[in-house]
Amino acid sequence: MKTPETIVAEIRRRLTAKWHSDIADNEAAFPHSFPLGRPSASDLRADYATVHAQTVVWQDWARSRGVELTYETRLAKGGTKQSVPTHIHIDSTDRAAAIVGETWPDRLARSRERLVILREHFPYLVDLGRTIRLVDSYSTVDFSLLLTVAGWYLENPSRAELGITPRQVPIPGVHAKWLQHHIAGVRALTGITDLGLLPRHPPRIHFTYLDPDHRASGGRIHDSATVGDAFTPAYVPEIVVISENKDTAIHFPPLARGISVEGVGKGGKTPASFVWLRSAPVLVYWGDIDRDGYEILNGYRVDFDRDIDSILMDPATYAAYEQFGTDLDQHGKPIVAGDPKPVGRLRVDERTMYERLIDPHHKGHRRIEQERIPLSQALNAVAETRG
Incomplete structure (x- = not known):
């Protein structure tokens, strides 16, 4: 039984x-x-x-x-x-x-209240059940904004032909990120599948030329490139250092035929879109010694389909700089232990460090920001990688 x-x-x-x-x-x-x-x-x-x-x-x-x-x-x-x-x-x-139990009684009560509102203001909705599930996670403020935005489009459906960006929609309290995250709800309530919003700009990378001769010649030091746009860097790099911290990338020491690229978070599809970057003879990633840093590194190797070298993310570096670590993430929230994600592209020492940091019994700090490590150390590590 x-x-x-x-x-x-x-x-x-x-x-x-x-x-x-x-x-x-x-x-x-x-x-x-x-x-x-x-x-x-x-x-x-x-x-x-x-x-x-x-x-x-x-x-x-x-x-x-x-x-x-x-x-x-x-x-x-x-x-x-x-x-x-x-x-x-x-x-x-x-x-x-x-x-x-849990939140279910309140959740049903809230959804029934919203159901009454939807039936009153949008009587033509066919699948109310699907719609009420779609807006279930909306906060009270978000649901109110949803009603306002849907009403704005229905008041004059030709507004879907304005060809404006989400940021340009002239509704008080509505910003671009809100509309991007709640566009499915607006479509469901209005029945307008295409709101006529212009697409987001193509992704881009920002990078710094490190070659001392190039910098001495008066050429530009900082540059950017947009995915899909015709672009050739000032010189084809022999070594590329991808650094997750913007300041670290910008202030990386001079390096012959080198370029430092500002990281773009998890996944490396954007930088991997550039042949000159993807094909650099030496390609190095440097991130924080924390859970995210190793998962980002793994993602870069997947997206580049290449065993990118890492620097200063090994157990020895952790031991040397653990005293400068923290147990808070970039948002100031406590870092907690957790289950590992698929990180099959990590090397043995990286995997060892990754598993230590997510172990609930780990005694040391769970995060060492790369800025805590001197740039001179990073330059030496790159030189060793370069051979």
Whole structure:
């Protein structure tokens, strides 16, 4: 016979999958009966005491939650007839939410309030269940902005033909990132699949020329390149150093035929788009000694399809500079241990350091920012890599 914990998990799964359709009257998720599992005839004959104990547990559980059990009569030890529970009956979505707990009761109440608003202001919506699920994660402010933006487009549908950027949409309180993150909701409420918003600009990289002869000649030191645009650097680099910190990249020491590139976060698709960068004879990545740093390094190797060298991200460097570390991320939030992500492109020493930093039993700092390491050390490390 299943345990109450197992049944609660099944109720949660059904609630998660169908709650939106249920409250929108599209498809009822409840009432629903969940099977408890059927003891075998041999168990009833040999050990009815255990079955009886399980029955009592279920009776107490059902009574405390106001739900009903379904029984069947079974033959037990000595040929006696006993009532054995077979199903637990959950009569409504609200009952299921109360049993599962967590945020579910408040979540359903909030969604029903929003459902009333959507029915009143957008009566033509066909699949209200799908829409209410779409806006489920919206904060109160975001939902209010959604109604405002959808109303603005519906007031004059030709506004979808303005050809403006998300930042240029003239609605108070609406900024580009909000519209980009909530555009699916606007489309759902308006039925306008193309809002006429101009695409974001192509990604670009920023980099610094490190070659001392080039810098002495009066050529530009800092440059940028846009993906898809025709561009040739001032010289084809023999060595490229990708540095996740902007200041570190800008102030990297002079390096013959070198270029330092400012990192772009996780994944290296943008810098990998440039042949002159991707094909540099020596390609080095330098990031923070923390979880993100190693995951970014792994992503660069995947996107470049190349075993990029790393510098100053090994256990020896960690040991030397751990005293300058921190346990806060770049947003000032505590760094916590966690499960590893797929990082199959890390080398052995990198993987060792990565696993140490995410180990809940790790005693040292979980992050050493690359700025804490002198640039002279980085230059020496690059020279060793260059051979």
